[in-house]
Amino acid sequence: MRAAILAAGEGRRLRPHFSGPKPLIHLLGLSLIERNILTLRESGIQEIVIVTGCHRAEIEEALGDGSKWGIKITYVHNPDWQKGNGVSAYALHTVFRPEEKFVLMMADHIFEPQAVRAFVAEAEKISDNEVLLAADRNLDRVHDVEECTKIQAEHDRAQKLGKDLGDFNAVDCGLFMCTGALFPALSQAIAQGRHALTDGINILAKQGKVKLHFVDEAWVDVDDRESFHHAERMLLKSLVPDKDGLISRHLNRKVSLQITKRLASTPVTPNQVTVASFIVSLASALSFAAGFPLLGGLLAQFSSILDGVDGELARLKFLQSQYGGLVDAILDRYADFFIVAGMAYWWCLQTDQPIVALLVSAAALSGIPMSMLVKEKYKALTGRTYIPETDDGLWRYLPANRDGRLFIVMLGGVFNLIPATLILLAVTTHLAAIVRLVQLRKLM
Amino acid sequence: MRAAILAAGEGRRLRPHFSGPKPLIHLLGLSLIERNILTLRESGIQEIVIVTGCHRAEIEEALGDGSKWGIKITYVHNPDWQKGNGVSAYALHTVFRPEEKFVLMMADHIFEPQAVRAFVAEAEKISDNEVLLAADRNLDRVHDVEECTKIQAEHDRAQKLGKDLGDFNAVDCGLFMCTGALFPALSQAIAQGRHALTDGINILAKQGKVKLHFVDEAWVDVDDRESFHHAERMLLKSLVPDKDGLISRHLNRKVSLQITKRLASTPVTPNQVTVASFIVSLASALSFAAGFPLLGGLLAQFSSILDGVDGELARLKFLQSQYGGLVDAILDRYADFFIVAGMAYWWCLQTDQPIVALLVSAAALSGIPMSMLVKEKYKALTGRTYIPETDDGLWRYLPANRDGRLFIVMLGGVFNLIPATLILLAVTTHLAAIVRLVQLRKLM
Structure with missing residues (x-):
């Protein structure tokens, strides 16, 4: 399937705060239109037509033919862009075949990527003479409802659309699945002197041909400075994965998202952050081994926070790679190993019972990978992801994941309780492995 | 899709060697017909019709309604079974709708399960008035060609079938995908006094309606004592998985398959073998810790061999479970941990440099799970299985998998070289993890 993006407008309301064309304004490291292009690519779309108007040259120069993202981008120019976005959309009639289904997006409406993925997957559900429109009925959550195009919906059909509707139960997200019926x-609308896309959609709505797809994910029409910051907050929030442990969710992410926000506009890559996190772990291990537990503990916690940043940055800038995920996972295990070995080394040097240090450290070392082993083997066998927050049940308060383990290490370092920390790690990791084996019996 | 199994014959040639009806003869823990029923179930078939004749009562009593296997079994009786298997097959005409596709098997033809799975998946490829026949053109590999029904094949169409064809290029495996055309x-054949299934198939072959599916897997028509033993060898050989390491493939399996063969006819379950293997590992660990390295090494190797038996037994008797696979994998990691900890404990007691023992043991312990972590994470991310024999390239001679590691432990125990063994384990496991990360860069 192909997609089209309308990027013909002037973007007047953002003018005082940013320079350059609105579709090219950078939000967390990517321009608005770049983010939409990559969101479409992630939804499986390989060919995109962009309608330009006001800033034709700048946009074409910035985006090129799409080859840098491995997709194809072509352009349609609408010299009458000032009349309205209906005229820009109509310019596409030379590009799409009458029976061809295509996605139509606005350059400046930003979505959580899964919203677009779910929408594109609905393509099958409309017939040849219909239009599917993404709509949001969570009105208390929609940003700046006043500025939105409202919808009178009956079940999954739009009856009427308009900015000034008094009686409405959803708003238009500016994301369409179109057919030649558009x-x-x-x-017809243009002939009547009505030049907005909504005018054309309204004609179809009257004929009962506008089907609605209700989105549950967040989105925002980036129209002014406030909505720009709202989009930033929305995207950052969407980076926290479901499978996060408790410490990660309630502590580490508070810091890591701020780091990610600052790194987004730099050329720093997720892989570089992965390596940096590993180096901080090594510094933590050396600190423990050299007898500086306070420093060791703090560095371990910092490494744990950085361990979230690489994934956040990758998801935010569409730089995820399976290989990156693999290397990250294995380096994390090595980092944990070095930190525990550093603590064990120091303990063994201090104690007159090295055999106890050895056995406790061995138990802690063997427990550390168990959490990942159980989860990955489960995923490899069943294809399903183990979600600690729900699947652990009441045991979710056990610090069984990396975030919890490194938090224990941090506390152990700060309070200089190395042997107790290793004992606690040994007990909690093995207990968690046993608990999960028991829990999984119900799930498999 | 439904399936039918012909089990009406007398089985005269096996009479002198076994008592009871031929379909009920036990081969490696399951009766011939039971194995075919479970093979069909594994191919996704939930409903099976069995044509009985000579031993109607015994067969119905032994198999019941199929509920013990979670499928539905019904019976059609053919009182004229003595005339030939064409009459038995014809008895099915009251059961199957004219346009219905169904699989037709003989009770006594035994296949590697993947052969039947692949055949059933071909159902789409025949049209309503055709028959698909599994044929084998690896004539030098077929057991007892003389006894087989031969086929003159042109491309993927059978021209003529018969026991006494002089000129043939394939043989009939006795596995059909039929439609009402049968x-x-x-x-017509029966009306002409010809009562074999082949007679009917021959009529269709003359009309160009018998399509051939060439099997690459092994199969055997269990007809006499020799073919019975051939089937045993074939099934045992099929239990060795592709992902086996070198030591496992060339050493452990030689012994484990013999153990599996003996356990197959007992009520011992795969889970019981998993636990037994774990207990032997614990005994190995205690032997090492108590200063009996020879015993420790031999027990470790025995545990490694038993570690293959649970999976073999599960595959052989259709008792695989994902949960069993998970518990087995995690118990293996614990077993390895205890064995290495046992060796480390003994070393630490003997040495005056416990810190060296601690660091080396820590490195070995952290290296052990790496092999599994990399493979499982790869599978979880990509859905593909890492096959050491091919994917490791030249590095496949590195003892990176459990079979190789426990072989090193065995040698270390036998030659009483505990510190050297732990050093070798530490080096090879981490080296293998690094090698695999590099190899996977090409595969991901």
Whole structure:
């Protein structure tokens, strides 16, 4: 399937705060239109048509033919962009075949990527003469409802659309699945002197041809400075994965998202952050081994926080790679190993019972990978992801994941309780492995 | 899709060696027909019709309604079974709708399960008035070609079938995908006094309606004592998985398959073998810790061999479970941990440099799970299985998998070289993890 993006407008309301064309304004490291292009690519779309108007040259120069992202981008120019976005959308009638389904997006509406993925997957559900429109009925959550195009919906059909509707139960997210049915409707509206895309959609709505897809994910129409910051907050929030442990969710992410926000606009890559996190772990291990537990503990916690940043940055800038995920996972295990070995080394030097230090450290070392082993083997066998927050049940308060373990290490370092920390690690990791084996019996 | 199994014959040639009806003869823990029922179930078939004749009562009593296997079994009786298997097959015409596709098997033809799975998956490829026949053109590998029904094949169509064909290029495996087209052909043959299934198939072959599916897997028509033993060897050989390491493939399996063969006819379950293997590992660990390295080494190797038996037994008797696989994998990691900890304990007691023992043991302990972590994370991320024999390239001679590691432990125990063994384990496991991360860069 192909997609089209409308990027013809002037973007007047953001003018005082940013320079350059609005679609090219950078939000967390990517321009608005770049983010939409990559969101579409992630939804499986390989070919995108962009309608330009006001800033034709700058946009074409910035985006090129799409080859840098491995997709194909072509352009349609609408010299009458000032009339309205209905005219820009109508310019597409030369590009799409009458029976062809295509996604139509606005350059400046930003979505959580899964919203677009779910929408594109709905393509099958509309027939040849219909339009599917993404709509949001969580009105208390929508940003700046006043500025939105409102919808009177009956079940999954739009009855009427308009900015000034008094009686409405959803708003238009500016994301469409179109067929050729759109163009005669637009042409009719334009002939009547009504030049907004909504005018054409309204004609189809009257004929009962506008089906609605209700989104549950967040989105925002980036229109002014406030909505720009709202989009930033929304995207950062969407980076926290479901499978996060408690410490990660309630502590580490508070810091890591701020680091990610600052790194987003730099050329720093997720892989570089992975390596940096590993180096901080090594510094933690050396600190413990050299008898500086306070420093060791703090560095371990910092490494744990950085361990979240690489994934956040990768998801935020569409730089995820399976290989990156693999290397990150294995380096994390090595980092944990060095930290525990550093603590064990120091303990063994101090104690007159090295055999106890050895056995406790051995138990802690063997327990550390168990959490990951159980989860990955489960995923490899069943294809499902183990979600500690829900699947652990009441045991979710056990610090069984990396975030919890490194938090224990931090506390152990700060309070200089190395032997107790290793004992606690040994007990909790093995207990968690046993608990999960028992829990999984119900799930498999 | 439904399936039918012909189990009406007398089985005269096996009579002198076994008592009871031939379909109920036990081969490696399951009766011939039971194995075919479970093979069909594994191919996704939930409903099976069995044609009985000579031993109607015994067969119905032994198999019941199929509920013990979670499937549905019904019976059609053919009182004229003595006339030939064409009459038995014709008895099915009351059961299957004319347009219904169904699998037709003989009770006594035994296949590697993946052969049947692949055949059933071909169902789409035949049209309503055709028959698909599994054929084998690896004539030098077929057991007892003389006894087989031969086929003159042109491309993927059978021209002619018969026991005494002089000129043939494939043989009939006795596995069919039928449509209603079979019944008029059988009826015509029977009217002409020809009562074999082959007679009906021959009529269809003359009309160009017998498509061939060439099998690459092994199969055997269990007809006499020799073919019975051939089937045993074939099934045992099929239990060795592709992902086996070198020591496992060339050493452990030689012994484990013999153990599996003996356990197959007992009520011992795969889970019981998993636990037994774990207990032997614990005994190995205690032997090492108590200063009996020879015993420790031999027990470790025995545990490694038993570690293959649970999976073999599960595959052989269709008792695989994902949960069993998970528990087995995690118990293996614990077993390895205890064995290495046992060696480390003994070393630490003997040495005046416990810190060296601690660091080396820590490195060995952290290296052990790396092999599994990399493979499972790879599988979880990509859905593909890492096959050491091919994916490791030249590094496949590195003892990176459990079979190789426990072989090193065995040698270390036998030659009483505990510190050297732990150093070798530490080096090889981490080296293998690094090698695999590098190899996977090409595969991901």
